[in-house]
Amino acid sequence: MTPAIRSGLVTGTLLLFFILIGIYTTFEALTLSGVWLTIQGATASEIAAQLPTATNPQFSRVFTVFAALIAGMLAARRAQTFAAQISSAVIANAIAGAMVAIALIFASALYANKLDVSFVFEKVKAETVAALLFEQPALLGGALWIVVFAAFGALGAALLRGWRALAVAQSLAASTQRSGLTANRVQTILLALAALFLVIAPQFIGVYWNQVLGSIGLFVLLGLGLNIVIGFAGLLDLGYVGFYAIGAYTIAVLTSPAYPFQWGFWLALPVAMVAAAIAGTLLGIPVLRLRGDYLAIVTLGFGEIIRIIYKFNPLTGGPQGILNVAPPTFTIPFVNYTVAFNSSTPFWYLIFFTCIVVAFIALRLNNSRLGRSWTAMREDEDAAEAMGVDTTRIKLLAFGSGAFFAGLGGAIYASRQQHIFPDDFTLLVSINALALIIIGGLGSIPGVIIGSIVLIGLPEVLRPIADYRLLAYAALLVVMMLVRPAGLIPAARQRREFRERDPELEVLESS
Amino acid sequence: MATILSAKGVTKRFGGLTAVDSVDFEIEEGSIVSLIGPNGAGKTTFFNCITGYYTPEEGLIQFQGKPTVGMKMHQITSLGIARTFQNIRLFGNMTALENVMVGQHPRMKAGVIGAITHNKATREEEARVTTHGRELLRFVGLRGKENNLAKNLSYGEQRRLEIARALGTEPKLLLLDEPTAGMNPQESLAMVDFIRKVRQEMNVTILLIEHHMRVVMTISERVTVLDFGVKIAEGSPQQVQQNPRVREAYLGSSEMHI
Ligand SMILES: Nc1ncnc2c1ncn2[C@@H]1O[C@H](COP(=O)(O)OP(=O)(O)OP(=O)(O)O)[C@@H](O)[C@H]1O
Numbered sequence: 177m178t179p180a181i182r183s184g185l186v187t188g189t190l191l192l193f194f195i196l197i198g199i200y201t202t203f204e205a206l207t208l209s210g211v212w213l214t215i216q217g218a219t220a221s222e223i224a225a226q227l228p229t230a231t232n233p234q235f236s237r238v239f240t241v242f243a244a245l246i247a248g249m250l251a252a253r254r255a256q257t258f259a260a261q262i263s264s265a266v267i268a269n270a271i272a273g274a275m276v277a278i279a280l281i282f283a284s285a286l287y288a289n290k291l292d293v294s295f296v297f298e299k300v301k302a303e304t305v306a307a308l309l310f311e312q313p314a315l316l317g318g319a320l321w322i323v324v325f326a327a328f329g330a331l332g333a334a335l336l337r338g339w340r341a342l343a344v345a346q347s348l349a350a351s352t353q354r355s356g357l358t359a360n361r362v363q364t365i366l367l368a369l370a371a372l373f374l375v376i377a378p379q380f381i382g383v384y385w386n387q388v389l390g391s392i393g394l395f396v397l398l399g400l401g402l403n404i405v406i407g408f409a410g411l412l413d414l415g416y417v418g419f420y421a422i423g424a425y426t427i428a429v430l431t432s433p434a435y436p437f438q439w440g441f442w443l444a445l446p447v448a449m450v451a452a453a454i455a456g457t458l459l460g461i462p463v464l465r466l467r468g469d470y471l472a473i474v475t476l477g478f479g480e481i482i483r484i485i486y487k488f489n490p491l492t493g494g495p496q497g498i499l500n501v502a503p504p505t506f507t508i509p510f511v512n513y514t515v516a517f518n519s520s521t522p523f524w525y526l527i528f529f530t531c532i533v534v535a536f537i538a539l540r541l542n543n544s545r546l547g548r549s550w551t552a553m554r555e556d557e558d559a560a561e562a563m564g565v566d567t568t569r570i571k572l573l574a575f576g577s578g579a580f581f582a583g584l585g586g587a588i589y590a591s592r593q594q595h596i597f598p599d600d601f602t603l604l605v606s607i608n609a610l611a612l613i614i615i616g617g618l619g620s621i622p623g624v625i626i627g628s629i630v631l632i633g634l635p636e637v638l639r640p641i642a643d644y645r646l647l648a649y650a651a652l653l654v655v656m657m658l659v660r661p662a663g664l665i666p667a668a669r670q671r672r673e674f675r676e677r678d679p680e681l682e683v684l685e686s687s
Numbered sequence: 688m689a690t691i692l693s694a695k696g697v698t699k700r701f702g703g704l705t706a707v708d709s710v711d712f713e714i715e716e717g718s719i720v721s722l723i724g725p726n727g728a729g730k731t732t733f734f735n736c737i738t739g740y741y742t743p744e745e746g747l748i749q750f751q752g753k754p755t756v757g758m759k760m761h762q763i764t765s766l767g768i769a770r771t772f773q774n775i776r777l778f779g780n781m782t783a784l785e786n787v788m789v790g791q792h793p794r795m796k797a798g799v800i801g802a803i804t805h806n807k808a809t810r811e812e813e814a815r816v817t818t819h820g821r822e823l824l825r826f827v828g829l830r831g832k833e834n835n836l837a838k839n840l841s842y843g844e845q846r847r848l849e850i851a852r853a854l855g856t857e858p859k860l861l862l863l864d865e866p867t868a869g870m871n872p873q874e875s876l877a878m879v880d881f882i883r884k885v886r887q888e889m890n891v892t893i894l895l896i897e898h899h900m901r902v903v904m905t906i907s908e909r910v911t912v913l914d915f916g917v918k919i920a921e922g923s924p925q926q927v928q929q930n931p932r933v934r935e936a937y938l939g940s941s942e943m944h945i
Pocket residue numbers: 701704706724725726727728729730731732733773
């Protein structure tokens with residue numbers, strides 16, 4: 177069985193799976209105006225009131241096209257020559273298309289004979305089948321599937337080819353000093369524009385998107401801290417959310433009127449960060465000797481223990497958590513203007529500023545003696561120790577500084593939400609933070625930012641298909657690992673590692 | 688000549704196996720000494736006791752008069768003992784230059800604050816270490832390979848990079864675990880010349896584990912022989928070569944091409 181055929185069978189099976197679980201049925205209910213209303217922040221019931229309930233094939237067709245493009249890319253991935261890439265994409269997608277076509281023709285034949293397929297397969301309604309067959313007679317619709325899917329597969333293969341050529345051109349350009357400089361300048365300008373946008377946009381995009389931006393920013397913060405532990409030092413820490421919780425609870429206890437302290441935000445913030453850092457360092461001590469998977473399992477346990485302690489401790493409000501966490505107060509000096517932290521916009525600015533500072537610190541740490549010894553430890557712990565690196569110390573430093581930034585994120589989170597519950601701090605938060613740094617590129621700071629946008633922002637954009645968020649999430653992870661194993665924006669080091677292993681790039685570069 | 692390293696009654700056991708059995712041993716400052724013995728004789732284990740990777744159950748080890756047993760590996764490295772590994776253990780995904788710079792770690796000061804503020808002292812230190820790292824690479828013959836990933840270097844280059852990395856720690860005593868393993872006779876002899884050059888120009892004392900007898904006989908000023916963890920002979924290369932116990936230990940073993 178050739179790889180192309182195998183690839184086609186896999187794609188076909190996946191597509192059938194998608195049809196069976198009703199992705200297409202959902203997409204039919206989706207309309208452009210509905211999405212637009214969602215983006216503007218309307219609730220589900222408002223949208224339902226405003227829109228007629230009509231089905232609409234646009235989105236399902238877009239989905240089909242995307243599926244075909246990606247399947248084509250995946251099928252073409254291993255082939256060497258352009259012709260081979262195109263042909264394997266076409267073969268694979270024709271097979272996948274044929275599988276779907278056969279199933280659809282079969283289903284429509286059953287419906288034609290008055291047999292209700294949806295009695296067994298709930299989501300395969302007569303209208304769905306008809307829409308999937310492009311409202312054509314069954315045989316013609318099936319043929320269309322094969323042709324359309326194969327054609328877009330070929331396009332996907334061509335896109336992949338173009339993308340790779342571009343990547344090679346970029347790396348070649350970057351390797352010559354002069355164009356390297358211009359590339360840098362372009363990068364700086366883009367960064368400045370992005371920063372400007374992020375400063376101005378919150379004034380216009382409304383409450384909902386401010387909230388989303390803030391959530392992305394908080395995950396950037398979490399990711400930056402976790403990236404120090406996992407990306408730089410190579411310590412697989414899954415209990416990271418525990419330190420986020422400690423930061424949040426510390427600031428809550430210190431500022432909420434439910435407790436006798438009632439400090440201000442700015443006084444409590446450093447205490448929260450230091451408390452998280454101390455907890456991070458202390459929890460680092462027992463796991464010093466553990467490596468890899470064992471470390472992951474034990475730290476995972478620690479994270480859960482912290483959450484459970486908060487959950488069952490009446491002093492921290494038990495499962496009800498803590499209410500009325502104080503917002504920051506901030507008066508701009510000289511003009512005596514007091515910023516009211518009463519909406520998500522000022523919080524966004526706080527988060528944005530914090531992210532910049534933390535990213536800067538992480539960058540500096542990585543490009544230093546400490547960062548070098550972290551990398552060395554990640555590569556070979558014994559050899560690093562033999563070179564005079566105190567691995568105990570730098571491990572604790574990694575745990576401690578990661579937790580320090582997690583505490584910062586947690587404190588801002590608590591203050592922004594104004595209330596916290598123990599179940600805000602489940603394992604899923606750690607997993608999300610881990611997923612975003614892997615998707616972005618382990619050890620890469622721009623990767624953390626892109627990873628957060630993709631993993632935290634995209635699901636918000638995709639809220640209309642909220643039911644499939646996790647599915648999309650999983651699919652994205654799998655596709656990512658296949659297409660860009662080093663992440664979206666790999667760290668320079670990783671880029672080198674993977675480039676040198678990619679035979680295709682070498683072929684292209686030498687030609 | 689002063690003694691740079693002395694070991695008395697060093698014993699290391701793994702369960703029932705005594706890998707190093709009350710070994711007494713001394714090295715004079717500035718000399719080149721070989722440690723030989725059949726496979727599994729406990730040579731690498733003895734190295735690991737000196738560098739602190741293992742803590743011997745019994746015995747005393749003194750480096751420049753200072754007892755080192757119980758110290759951590761990185762502390763012993765800072766005192767001035769550096770090593771290479773029998774099975775090369777470079778930081779494969781770091782460049783050659785970065786590898787040597789990690790070696791210079793114990794001779795640097797910058798901490799967290801220095802890293803974040805990137806102050807003058809830190810910048811100067813980084814510049815100094817980078818320059819010195821390049822010099823070391825040139826010294827071991829890896830000029831022009833500074834930015835190659837360690838794992839992409841050839842076998843011989845990797846061995847040399849390991850030595851450069853060890854030299855980065857500015858050792859007084861350099862332990863080389865089978866530096867000519869896997870090399871043909873010509874390469875081995877080139878390595879002999881290179882080791883002599885290292886001693887001369889870097890002012891270090893060298894202790895090496897070696898299997899190639901030609902190398903041992905040409906390079907060593909003294910030779911110590913281990914067999915089943917026990918020191919069975921010691922002396923000049925000629926003395927050791929004529930020692931009947933040594934001949935017996937190597938009997939049937941193809942390794943002693945005398
Ligand atoms: N960590 C360990 N646990 C258990 N046994 C060990 C360990 N390390 C070494 N040994 C055993 O101790 C003995 C000495 O091993 P060592 O590696 O020191 O020998 P060597 O003289 O370096 O041999 P070679 O010439 O093969 O490198 C061997 O029998 C080995 O199996």
